[in-house]
Amino acid sequence: MPERYDVGAVENYWRQRWDETQPYRAPLTSQQPKFYCLEQFPYPSGHLHMGHVRVYTLGDVIARYHRMAGYAVLHPMGWDAFGMPAENAAIKSGIPPKVSTMGNIDYMKRQMQQMGLSFDWSREVTTCLPDYYRFTQELFLLFFERGLAYQRAGAVNWCPSCETVLANEQVEDGLCWRCDSVVTKRDLTQWYFRITAYADRLLEGLKTIDWPEEIKAQQTHWIGRSEGAAVEFELIGFPDRVRVFTTRPDTLYGATYIVLAPEHPLVQKIIQGRPEEATVRGFVERERLVSDMERTAENTEKRGVFTGVFARHPLTGDPIPVWVANYVLADYGTGAVMGVPAHDQRDYLYAVKYQLPIRRVVQPASHEEPELPYVAPGVLVDSGRFSGMDSEAAKSAIADHLKSMGFGEPRVSYRMRDWLISRQRYWGAPIPIIHCPSCGPVPVPKDQLPVLLPDNVAFTGRGASPLAQAEDWVNTVCPRCGAPARRETDTMDTFVDSSWYYLRYTSPESVSEPFNSELANYWMPVDEYVGGKEHAVLHMLYSRFFTKVLHDAGWIDADEPFKSLLVQGMVVYGGAKMSKSKGNTLSPETILAEWGTDATRLFMLFAAPPEKDFEWSQQGVEGTYRFLQRVFRLVVRPHSSGSDAKARESLKRIQARTIKKVGEDIGVRRAFNTAVSALMEYTNALYQDLEHVEADEQQELLGTLVLLLAPMAPHLAEELWHRLGHQESVHLAAWPTYDPAWLKEQEVEIVVQVNGKVRGRLTVDADWDENAIREAALAHESLTPHLEGRTIKKVVVVPARLVNVVVS
Missing domain, CATH: 3.10.20.590 (Ubiquitin-like (UB roll))
Structure with missing residues (x-):
């Protein structure tokens, strides 16, 4: 009997050999076609979970296949290492974020190496190290120079007990995560990136990339391009106007009230000294404690108060009341809406509740009496000179009329807001700005980068951010005039770090620039990006924005970062997504130790298509373990030989079919589950007929099996390839070819x-x-x-x- 496949010994041996020989190092450039395969890099939380195992397995199979198919492959890995969890841990434990983060990186890297992943570790990047974040700061300065980074006041979560700003994640049911105090809102001057300047290009770019339609739809919805009109309502008794945006200017004659967001800057001004002042102020304070998501949810009760002020309708001249309501957000549109209850569901519910007038101004072309609210197109009624006009034609006609009167204009609006990048945190890249009383915000000169994080800071969770309390670090001089000045104490959103890391991988040893443009132009765009759906909007939208800005600045040729996108479903166990709270997590180390890396990988590939959720099953991984044992026995055992022409023909046909299918399933369709099925079918055929062909053909047929298995079960394939007499790594061997005649x-x-x-x-x-x-x-x-x-x-x-x- 042949020796049994000792999984642990074989996998440990080959991982050590790969570590010594470095077969996966990417060339700087190559005459071969290039293939850049990238999985989203992880936050070093301490341990990999089974979701990580799945995503890295998918990317690894793609990278290994393309390397064997003759491509120069870049397959790097790094660490999205800044972030709030490490700082929260420092507040609780006293362990500095850098210490805990670097310790977690060491542990997680060992886990990845246990998985036998074909990463080029010579290109490893860590976003919390100065050799990376100095260039994050340089990119901030580029945005600042191009007018894409600016400051303005914005509302933040504030804990009055801790006297500190809280991230949304630190607010639990309206209470501070640390002391359970009621969280309030406070206006704070913060930094923004002007992503809205790229809204149309971000929409257009979606037409050029090979992404799942679901993901494109999510980004399209997030950007939220709307054509309509800006409309201005004069406030009676005030010199101010309320500006609203509407996609339905055809319904303007049906506007019977105005609604301001509680945070709208006009609210405090117009209620001052009025009888309604106390009521409105109380309402505003209560609503500022409610999250935007909760305020705008469909099942949330519409709440509001009358300000006592009226606005003048721009077309009729009629006075209409101005209200403050919870369903309008300051950061959406203009922070004000015109209430048209006859033709908007939300306005209708509000008007019914508060007994506001409902005026129908659009009716069906059939002139039937519609049920309200009527939101479909139709014909205008009771709309002055526009009565009888088709509602679609009336949109542009009324917008143009408003422009001629000086009360509005045609306008395109976007749901997407500019990107708030300020974080009142320590564990992030410091924003490289110095505030001078005379010169204002002054960029730190590039030759003074990086602005290093100070080491001696106290993590109390109270008061201003730790950086603001580091007086020796904060106090400096203005680079422009030499006067005493103070450093910016906000750090950058960690999404900034992850918006350009894929470029750093192309030349991570560069010391004078974020990346070498020539090398970036060779490797970019990423040919296959693998990651979770949860990053479909923010991370990938911000990365696209960064790429377009760098393209416009002449730094790179690529206009899009990720040519193709593969999103994977969740790992499910016991019918629910794995999570600590559900108590259904599995340790990758335990699974890999029990069944081996290759059997675990193969089961994950076989059990479900990558985009579908994947149910973990002990029986399933045991099945792939048995299959690999069967492959091992088939290859290593002695075989008698024969010369049966019919058996030979049958094997040559299934060999050609399997080479074609596995190559297309991995390289084109990403249908890994059916690729595994094809290998199982081929293995069965070899068991049945291998001993009926000559010895030299037996070696060739078995060699095909090992080559096709290599991307998916790399350790076993390497072992069997050498047992078949080869000296070089199977992962550097050429992907097998076939004679198309055998497919007929x-x-x-x-x-x-x-x-x-x-x-x-x-x-x-x-x-x-x-x-x-x-x-x-x-x-x-x-x-x-x-x-x-x-x-x-x-x-x-x-x-x-x-x-x-x-x-x-």
Whole structure:
């Protein structure tokens, strides 16, 4: 009996050999076609989970296949290492974020190496190290120079007890995560990136990339491009105007009230000294404690108060009341809306609740009385000079009329807001700005980068951010005038770090620039990006924005970062997504130690297509373990040989089919589950007929099996490749080819019918023409009783499928 496949010994041996020989190092450039394969890099939280195992397995199979298929492959890995969890841990434990983060990186890297992933570790990047974040700061300065980074006031979560700003994740049911105090809102001057300047290009770019339509739809919805009109309502008794945006200017004559967001800057001004002031202020304070998501949810009750102020309708001149309501957000649109209850569901519910006028100004073309709210197109009524006009035509006509009167204009609006990048945190890249009393915000000169994070800071969770308390670090001089000045104490959103890391991988040793443009132009764009759907909008939208800005600055040729996108479903266990809270997590180390890396990988590939959720099963991984044991025995055991022509032909045909299918399933369709199925079918065929062919063909047929298995079960394939007598790594060997002639069927079965009813079956040569098939069918014995005494009117031949004889 052949020796048993010792999984642990084989996998440990080859991982050590790969570590010594570095077979996966990417060239700087190459005459070969390039393939850049990238999985989203992880946050170093301490341990990889099974979701990580799945995504890295998918990317690894793609990278290994393309390397064997003749591509120069870049397959790097790094660490998205800044972020709030490490700082929260420092507040609780006193362990500095850098210490805990670097310790987690060491542990997770060992886990990845246990998985035998074909990463080029010479290109490893870590976003929390100065050699990376100095260039994050340089990119911030580029945005600042191009007018894409700016400051303005914005609302933040504020804990009055801790006297500190809280991230949204630190607010739990409206309470501070640390002390359970009620969280309020406070206006704070913060930094933004002007992503809205690229809104149209971000939409257009979606047409050029090979991404799942679901992901494109999510980004399209997030950007939210809307055509309509800006409308201005004069406030009676004030010099100010309320500006709203509407996609339905055709309904303007139906506006019966105005609604301001609680945070709208006009609210405090217009209520001052009025009888309604106390009521409105109380309402505003209460609503500022409610999250935007909760305020705008469909099932949230519409709440509001009247300000006591009226606005003048720009077309009718009628006074209409100004309200403050929870369903309008300051950061969406203009922070104000016109209420048109007859033609908007949300406005209708609000008007009914507060007994506001409802005026119908659009009706169906049939002139039937519609149920309110009526939101479909139609014909305008009670709309002055525009009455009788089609509602679609009226949109532009009314917008143009507003412009001529000085009360508005046609306008395009976007749901997407500018990107708030300020974080009142320590563990992030410091924003490289110095605030001078005379010069204002001044960029730190590039030759003074990086602005290093100070080490001696206290993590109390109270008061201003730790950086603001580091006086020796904060106090500096203005680079422009030399006067005393203070450093910016906000750090950057970690999405900034992950918006350009894929470029750093192309030249991670660069010390004078974020990346070498020549090398970036060779490798970019990423050919296959693998990651989770949860990053479909923010991370990938911000990365696209960064790429377009760098393209416009002349730094790179690429206009899009990720050519193709593969999103994977969740890992499910016991019918639910794995999570600590559900108590259904599995340790990758335990699984890999019990079944081996290759069996775990193969099961993940086989159990479900990558985009579908994947149910973990002990029986399933045991099945792939047994299959790999079976492959091992097939390859290493001695085989007698023969010269059966029929068996040889059968094996050569399934060999060609399997090479074609596995290559297309991995390289084109990303259908890894059916690739594994094809390998199982091929293995079965070899078990059945291998001993009926000559010894040299046995080696060639077994070699094909090992080569096809290599991307998916890399350790076993490497072991078997060497046992077959090869010296070089299987992962540097060429992907197998096939003779297309073996894909042609030699014989096909034809259904023979009479008047559409099946009367028999006929086996013919695959290359027979219609005349030969017709003659054979008419002479077939199964038709004789059905043709006697009847006249043949027509014979229909469908090659390779059927013959239908039509008789009287």
